[in-house]
Amino acid sequence: MNDQSLRLLPRAYSLRDAEGKRKRVTVREALRQYGQSLNFLADRRRTLHAAFEFSHFLMVIPTIIFFAYYVSVSTMVLYFVIFSVLANVANTIWYHRYCSHRAFQFSHPIIPKLCLWFNPLGYREEVYALVHHVHHTKADEDEDPNGPQLSWLGNYAASYFEIDTDITPAQYEHVKARLAHVGMPFSSYESFQRWACVESIPHYLGRWAFATVFWAGVFYAMGGMPTLMAWFAVQFCWHAIVRDFNFRGHGTPEKPKQVDGWDMDRRTLALNQRFYGYLAGEWHNNHHAFRASANTAFMRGQVDIPFQMIRLLKGVGIVSKYHDHRKEFAARFLNGEKVGRARAVDVVAEESTAPGHIG
Ligand SMILES: [Zn+2]
Ligand SMILES: [Zn+2]
Numbered sequence: 001m002n003d004q005s006l007r008l009l010p011r012a013y014s015l016r017d018a019e020g021k022r023k024r025v026t027v028r029e030a031l032r033q034y035g036q037s038l039n040f041l042a043d044r045r046r047t048l049h050a051a052f053e054f055s056h057f058l059m060v061i062p063t064i065i066f067f068a069y070y071v072s073v074s075t076m077v078l079y080f081v082i083f084s085v086l087a088n089v090a091n092t093i094w095y096h097r098y099c100s101h102r103a104f105q106f107s108h109p110i111i112p113k114l115c116l117w118f119n120p121l122g123y124r125e126e127v128y129a130l131v132h133h134v135h136h137t138k139a140d141e142d143e144d145p146n147g148p149q150l151s152w153l154g155n156y157a158a159s160y161f162e163i164d165t166d167i168t169p170a171q172y173e174h175v176k177a178r179l180a181h182v183g184m185p186f187s188s189y190e191s192f193q194r195w196a197c198v199e200s201i202p203h204y205l206g207r208w209a210f211a212t213v214f215w216a217g218v219f220y221a222m223g224g225m226p227t228l229m230a231w232f233a234v235q236f237c238w239h240a241i242v243r244d245f246n247f248r249g250h251g252t253p254e255k256p257k258q259v260d261g262w263d264m265d266r267r268t269l270a271l272n273q274r275f276y277g278y279l280a281g282e283w284h285n286n287h288h289a290f291r292a293s294a295n296t297a298f299m300r301g302q303v304d305i306p307f308q309m310i311r312l313l314k315g316v317g318i319v320s321k322y323h324d325h326r327k328e329f330a331a332r333f334l335n336g337e338k339v340g341r342a343r344a345v346d347v348v349a350e351e352s353t354a355p356g357h358i359g
Contacts, residue, residue, distance in 0.1 A: 005171035006178070007164040008134055008145060012036045015142045015149060022142075022149060022253075030153035037160035045196035048204070049160045052122060056239055062232035070226035078227060082234045087280040090121055091242060092306040096282075099182050100129040103294035104310055104322035111318060112183035120215040121235065122208045125182050126198045131161055133178065136291055139250070139268040146246035147269075155247040156240075165193045245276055249284045258285070262299070264333040265289035272302070281306040289333070290325035298329040 013029035015022055040047040066075075094115055097103040106112055116125070131145050138144045145161045167175070169189045175198060176186050185200040192198060219231040251257035251269040263272050263285040276282040281304040283296040290296075297304035313319040 005167055005174035006130060006133060007167075008131070008143070009162040009164050011161070024149070025151040025154040027151075027153055030151055030157050033154065034157035034160070037157065037162055044194065045162065045165060046160075047195065048124065048197055048201070049127075049162070052124070053160065055122060056236065059232050059236035059239075062229045063236045066226075066229035066233040070229050072226070075226050075230050078223075079230045079234055082231060083238065084279070086121070086234060086238050087241075088306045088309065090119065091238070092280045092282060093309060094119065095123075095125060095128045096132070097294055097306065097310070099125045099179075100132045101292050102181055103292055104314075105181075105320050107317055107320040109183060112181065116182070116184055117207045118211055118214070119207070120211045121238065122212065123239070124197070124199065124204065125184070126179055127163075129179060129182075130163055130175070130198075131158075136288070139270065139288065140253075147250045148247060148252050150247070152244070152247045156243045158243070158246065163196055165196050245282065248273065249276070249282075264299075264329075272299075277302055277304075286329065290329055292323050293325035293329075294322035295324040295326055298326050299334075 012033040012035075013025055015025065017023045036042075038046060038050045038053055040050040066079075098106075098112070098115075119125075135144055135146050140147060140149075145158050146155060150158060163175075172189050172192060179186075179198060184198075185203050187195070187197055187200050191201070195201060197204065215231065216228060220228045249270060251271060253269070256269050257271055258266065258269065259272075263270070265285050265288055268285075268288045270285040270288040272283045272285040276284070277297070281296060283298070283302055283304065286296045286298045286302075287293075290298075294310050295304055295307040296302075297307065307324075310319055310322050314322060
């Protein structure tokens with residue numbers, strides 16, 4: 001990430017006041033950013049962002065129908081089961097640990113391609129991963145695309161921060177290299193500059209349409225309209241809760257919220273929150289310490305369901321290997337070592353050499 005290939009375009013607001021002090025992003029500023037990053041009439045590179053957000057808001061309709069007409073014990077059980085599967089499998093295992101951090105490898109290159117075609121969420125893997133790489137390298141700084149400093153609404157809008165396409169062909173190769181393991185065919189350099197999409201656009205639209213029809217068919221076949229509406233309602237809520245996590249995952253310099261003996265890594269303001277840890281294995285402070293690890297439950301009382309799933313996938317031969325930095329975490333943080341920002345430089349240098357690590 002030291003190369004200059006990955007940059008985000010400037011935002012519609014500043015995080016600093018006239019005296020250079022950090023200020024909160026206002027509702028008006030967040031909405032201006034939201035409008036700007038979706039205004040495809042002003043810039044066609046925003047077209048896919050706008051198409052996705054339109055589909056996200058369309059899901060409001062089945063969400064209202066579900067909660068108005070189809071709530072029962074069985075549909076709510078189904079709702080929470082689907083929610084849990086999407087949170088652990090789609091979000092943590094697929095988007096976060098695999099696409100963003102290559103924390104494990106599949107045993108055959110066809111497997112990630114199948115994951116792309118059956119990913120029901122439609123949110124582009126490249127947007128998740130590339131913006132997330134910036135989050136890790138700029139955590140808590142002004143350029144950080146997530147965090148409480150952006151406000152809740154600002155994080156909602158942050159799903160559409162735009163990748164700078166004004167890069168050289170050689171830099172574009174670096175961007176593609178960050179996504180090579182995901183298995184999508186790539187757009188040409190010219191197409192990337194025109195549409196800001198690294199994945200081949202027909203491929204993306206084709207698989208998104210396929211997965212939408214396929215999963216809608218599966219849930220309709222399972223139980224008709226109630227299960228179909230439950231499925232769409234979960235999708236809407238999933239996108240909202242991911243954006244909520246991006247807001248709550250870190251503290252601020254004024255309110256760091258980190259707990260001694262629990263949030264061990266003080267190079268960032270990331271937090272080990274029990275809600276997101278138990279829900280989806282997102283022990284975020286541990287994750288910032290060892291971002292290439294497929295396991296983030298490093299301390300007593302922490303459970304990492306996605307990691308147990310990855311172990312299971314290895315057991316049945318779908319995953320060929322994974323990184324588990326539990327021992328390294330214990331050596332660094334649990335043996336009486338003093339933890340502080342002074343060590344940050346060495347630690348980053350160590351970790352960026354981890355096999356298969358990127359971002
Ligand atoms: Zn973070
Ligand atoms: Zn991460």
